[in-house]
Amino acid sequence: DEIGALPELVKRMHNQVGAADYRMQMMPASEVKKALPLIGPDVSGGSYCPHDGHVNSLRTFRAFHTGFKAFGVDYFPERPVSAISKRGGEFRLTTPQGELRAAKVVLAAGNANQTLAPMVGLHAPMGPTRGQIVVTERTMPFLPHPLTTIRQTDEGTVMIGDSREEELDDRTLKHSISAVMADRAQRMFPHLARLNVVRSWAGIRVMPQDGFPIYDQSESHPGAFVACCHSGVTLASNHAFDVARMVAQGALEPELVGAFSARRFGGNGAANHSGY
Ligand SMILES: Cc1cc2nc3c(=O)[nH]c(=O)nc-3n(C[C@H](O)[C@H](O)[C@H](O)COP(=O)(O)OP(=O)(O)OC[C@H]3O[C@@H](n4cnc5c(N)ncnc54)[C@H](O)[C@@H]3O)c2cc1C
Structure with missing residues (x-):
């Protein structure tokens, strides 16, 4: 069973070698009820990890733009790069x-990196999926984790949802998918039904095609980098503090991000031009 x-x-x-200690613990239903008093009777137990956290992604987005202003970064939206x-x-x-001209370029165009990367000798094989989210009106705080x-x-x-679909039309x-997600949510927390x-x-x-981030630098075009991943909100601080620092210094550090080079996808194509 699950x-x-x-x-x-x-x-x-x-x-796995070097894995962090997640300190994950399994909890019987009685413990879950103590932590989350509004949990429903259908829930038979849960897992808890003290490292899990949540940010409001809109506030993260605003924090980045505040940072842009503080550091004198010019932001040019709606300017798709074609070559x-x-x-x-x-x-x-x-x-x-x-x-636009620049001494360095970091490709951070999400799934479009697949098209842009080969222009600078890089490789970013992507496998996007579609997801749906249901958002409720505001309610009292009931979910601290x-x-x-x-x-x-x-x-x-309350944000409900986790669908994963092959179709790429957003x-x-x-509604059949939203209905399943909403039903599961109200079984977990019956008060959500109201x-x-x-x-x-x-x-x-x-x-990325294997689900893990791609951080890479070009050997054929020094100064060109690629950064793309799912969970970009969760990883935002790593990107701002570690990846950006390495890019500013001119080279990615293999001991920190070498495992995320696109070399792992193999093949004879542009992947072999990785500058690690
Ligand atoms: C349903 C759903 C749920 C999610 N849940 C979570 C979650 O719980 N936690 C989490 O951390 N993440 C979550 N994510 C993922 C998160 O949103 C992404 O990881 C993140 O947006 C990726 O950021 P990015 O900046 O790399 O790419 P994007 O957000 O796609 O940004 C890329 C930017 O590049 C621009 N662009 C595209 N093509 C070009 C071009 N040719 N030239 C110039 N610019 C271009 C685009 O306009 C866009 O502004 C979720 C995503 C979905 C869809």
Whole structure:
């Protein structure tokens, strides 16, 4: 059963060389009830990890823009790059609003990195999936920890959802999927059944083909880097403090991020131009 299989999975992850001590513990239903008094009778137990955390992604986004201002970064939205070349020691980026020039370039265009990376001798094989989220009206604080499929923001709204679909059209919603997610949520927390849904949306996940981040630097085009991953909100501090520092210094550090080079995908193509 699910409750029995989870500790086995975490044990296998622990056994990997250099794995962190997650301090994950399994909890019987009575313990879950103590931690989350509004949990429903259908829940037979849970897992808890003190390292799990939650951020409001809109606030993270705003924090980055505050940082841009503080450090004098110019942000040019709605300027899709269609070509990149390197001449005279400078990268030249073609956009509909004209050319941009830079000494270094970090490809951080999500799934579009798959197209941009080969322009600078890099490789970013992506395998995006679609996900749907249901958001309720604000309610009293009841969920101090993020759960895998339910989280409460600091503003009180509840985000429900974890769907993973192959279809890559984010313009429509599948109500049958929202219904399954909402039903599971109200079985976990029966009081959610009383809340109004204020919005639901579908989004395309930025997803490297094997699910793990890609951080790489180009050998053929020194000064070009690629950074793409799922869970970009969770990993935002690593990107801001570690990856950005390495890019500023001019080289990624193999001992920190070498395992995330696109070399792991093998092949004879651009992957072999990784500058590690
Ligand atoms: C349903 C769903 C649930 C998720 N849940 C979580 C979660 O719980 N925790 C978590 O950490 N993450 C979660 N994510 C993932 C998170 O949103 C992504 O990891 C993150 O957005 C990736 O950030 P990014 O900046 O790499 O890519 P993106 O957010 O895709 O940003 C890429 C940017 O590049 C721009 N761009 C594209 N093409 C070009 C081009 N040619 N030239 C210039 N610019 C270009 C785009 O306009 C965009 O602004 C979720 C995603 C979805 C869809």
